Amino acid sequence: MNAVQPDERAGLLVDVRGIGKVYGSKTVLDDVAMTVYPGEVVGLVGPNGAGKTTLIRILSGMSRPTRGEGRVLGRDITSTTGDVPFLGLMVERPMFIETLSGRRNLELLFGIRGVVGGATAVDVLARVGLDPADRKPVRAYSLGMRQRLSLAQAIGELPSLVVLDEPTNGLDPRGIIDMRGLVRELADRDGMGVLLTSHLLGEVEAVCDRVILIHGGRAQRVYSPKDADARAVMVLEVAAPDDVERVAAVRTLEVIGIDAPLRMRIRVKKAVPEVVRALVGAGVGIEAIHRDESGLERAYMETVGAR
Amino acid sequence: MGVGGSLRHELARLMTRRRFMLAGAVMLVAGVASMIVTRGSFISLPDIDRSIEYTGSMLWLTQIDQTGFFFLAWPLVIGGTLAEDLESGLAALLITRSGSRRRWFGAKIGAAYISSTLLLLLVAVFWLIVAAVLAPWDPTHAGGVVAWGSQLATSAPLVLGLVVVLILGLAAAATSAASMLFSALGAGRTVSQVGATVLYLLFMVSLPGPVNPGDRASMLSCFAGWATPIATVTYWAGVLGLTTTLTYALLRVRENR
Numbered sequence: 001m002n003a004v005q006p007d008e009r010a011g012l013l014v015d016v017r018g019i020g021k022v023y024g025s026k027t028v029l030d031d032v033a034m035t036v037y038p039g040e041v042v043g044l045v046g047p048n049g050a051g052k053t054t055l056i057r058i059l060s061g062m063s064r065p066t067r068g069e070g071r072v073l074g075r076d077i078t079s080t081t082g083d084v085p086f087l088g089l090m091v092e093r094p095m096f097i098e099t100l101s102g103r104r105n106l107e108l109l110f111g112i113r114g115v116v117g118g119a120t121a122v123d124v125l126a127r128v129g130l131d132p133a134d135r136k137p138v139r140a141y142s143l144g145m146r147q148r149l150s151l152a153q154a155i156g157e158l159p160s161l162v163v164l165d166e167p168t169n170g171l172d173p174r175g176i177i178d179m180r181g182l183v184r185e186l187a188d189r190d191g192m193g194v195l196l197t198s199h200l201l202g203e204v205e206a207v208c209d210r211v212i213l214i215h216g217g218r219a220q221r222v223y224s225p226k227d228a229d230a231r232a233v234m235v236l237e238v239a240a241p242d243d244v245e246r247v248a249a250v251r252t253l254e255v256i257g258i259d260a261p262l263r264m265r266i267r268v269k270k271a272v273p274e275v276v277r278a279l280v281g282a283g284v285g286i287e288a289i290h291r292d293e294s295g296l297e298r299a300y301m302e303t304v305g306a307r
Numbered sequence: 308m309g310v311g312g313s314l315r316h317e318l319a320r321l322m323t324r325r326r327f328m329l330a331g332a333v334m335l336v337a338g339v340a341s342m343i344v345t346r347g348s349f350i351s352l353p354d355i356d357r358s359i360e361y362t363g364s365m366l367w368l369t370q371i372d373q374t375g376f377f378f379l380a381w382p383l384v385i386g387g388t389l390a391e392d393l394e395s396g397l398a399a400l401l402i403t404r405s406g407s408r409r410r411w412f413g414a415k416i417g418a419a420y421i422s423s424t425l426l427l428l429l430v431a432v433f434w435l436i437v438a439a440v441l442a443p444w445d446p447t448h449a450g451g452v453v454a455w456g457s458q459l460a461t462s463a464p465l466v467l468g469l470v471v472v473l474i475l476g477l478a479a480a481a482t483s484a485a486s487m488l489f490s491a492l493g494a495g496r497t498v499s500q501v502g503a504t505v506l507y508l509l510f511m512v513s514l515p516g517p518v519n520p521g522d523r524a525s526m527l528s529c530f531a532g533w534a535t536p537i538a539t540v541t542y543w544a545g546v547l548g549l550t551t552t553l554t555y556a557l558l559r560v561r562e563n564r
Contacts, residue, residue: 057399060399060403061399061402061403062398062399062402062562063562064562083406083407084402084403084406084407084408085403086403086404086406087403089396089399089400089403091395091396091397091399091400092396093395093396094395095391095395095396095397097319097320097323099323099324099325100319100323104319108312108315108316108319109316109400109404111312111315111316112312112313112315112316112401112404112405113312113404113405113406114311114312153400165396
């Protein structure tokens with residue numbers, strides 16, 4: 001999937017190839033390859049039943065692949081012996097000791113490894129937007145608060161690799177924005193590798209460096225929102241029907257789709273200010289021009305929707 | 308990464324359950340009521356030697372012995388955590404932290420034993436105080452109700468009580484391990500808990516004395532030749548060992564599925 005040179009592989013957090021998983025006669029995963037580098041956010045996107053959860057189970061050491069090879073945090077994923085590596089996991093249905101506070105839950109969970117102290121629980125609760133002084137039992141938490149607590153337990157011990165399964169599930173808009181910022185912070189500031197799954201394609205596109213589109217157990221495509229190719233696609237809204245023809249005549253861009261009578265998608269061939277100058281020079285009435293944030297959605301529909 | 312942290316987590320999980328506290332409260336109240344009734348029934352029987360049956364040590368030991376039948380309730384009180392772990396994905400969180408499945412599972416079994424033993428010890432101490440208030444404490448009289456460890460009953464009833472509690476904790480761990488076996492077979496939390504209780508009930512009505520869990524749980528009042536202390540410890544340790552080995556093997560099979 002990625003053109004990774006052998007000397008680069010040493011720093012890989014996840015490096016698996018040809019992963020297959022068969023349950024009885026049903027093939028759930030087939031020839032999946034993926035990598036995750038430190039400081040990188042990788043999205044795993046696909047419809048329900050695509051094989052995402054199975055892949056996460058394999059990567060986290062909870063299940064062994066039927067075929068394939070590779071390493072996660074240096075551990076051979078086919079190994080039947082040895083310790084399971086520590087990675088931060090945020091599962092879809094977070095479960096805690098209901099009668100205890102969020103802070104006490106974290107202290108107990110962090111106590112299993114014994115690497116960080118109680119102060120970490122306080123710090124990480126604040127980082128995810130929960131009040132460390134809140135003594136309320138977890139059973140009184142809203143779904144959003146549980147999600148934040150679940151994220152706190154996943155990142156509190158500063159693992160090299162964090163796997164977030166539907167992290168925005170149950171969050172309000174503010175929570176989703178916070179989560180987006182936090183995930184980027186984990187990668188950019190803390191240098192963690194982050195693997196996340198979500199059905200919110202806009203969020204995935206906004207936060208991920210790469211997105212693996214998985215369908216029918218196969219990794220069908222890798223979409224890179226930050227690739228020059230993806231970033232060159234803009235949405236242009238014009239003032240009048242005549243402007244559409246004028247746009248088509250401008251050489252510094254290519255019209256790649258018309259979404260509405262006065263709105264089109266263009267691929268810019270030069271820097272945006274230069275393209276704007278060319279449009280104005282051609283007499284185009286520009287109502288709006290902005291980067292297209294729905295590239296992943298189109299990639300998804302092309303990959304999954306067509307099948 | 309040690310077992311200590313995993314054990315602490317599991318213990319906190321079990322011992323903060325409302326049903327755990329409820330079980331303790333029921334045992335306390337039912338035990339006191341039972342001792343009052345037991346004392347009353349002895350008083351009302353004219354042919355019983357009052358000087359023996361009145362002793363607080365006998366009331367106390369008899370009550371602890373009766374607690375043995377509580378083993379059927381343990382899967383409901385402390386069982387079900389394995390099913391919860393497997394259903395919710397919590398297993399992954401705990402295993403990756405403890406570093407291995409063995410440590411994670413070992414902590415579950417350890418917590419089942421420690422939590423049930425601690426609860427039994429707590430109620431035993433409470434009953435001890437109540438028994439001493441209800442009747443004179445005279446350990447030199449064991450009476451005819453203690454067959455198992457009768458020498459200890461007349462010399463050191465507290466030691467005998469402690470031994471019985473430790474073994475009943477083993478029985479509790481064995482029965483709750485049966486609920487884990489159900490979970491490893493794929494049953495949900497409720498089925499795992501109720502299934503283990505039903506299974507042991509079936510064993511109680513179908514198996515002969517030496518291997519009957521009900522007879523093994525009522526150790527002090529069992530007069531059969533096979534009801535020796537060593538045999539009882541071996542029995543419950545064997546049941547626990549067999550159940551946990553099977554459960555762990557099934558968990559490893561699930562991993563490959």
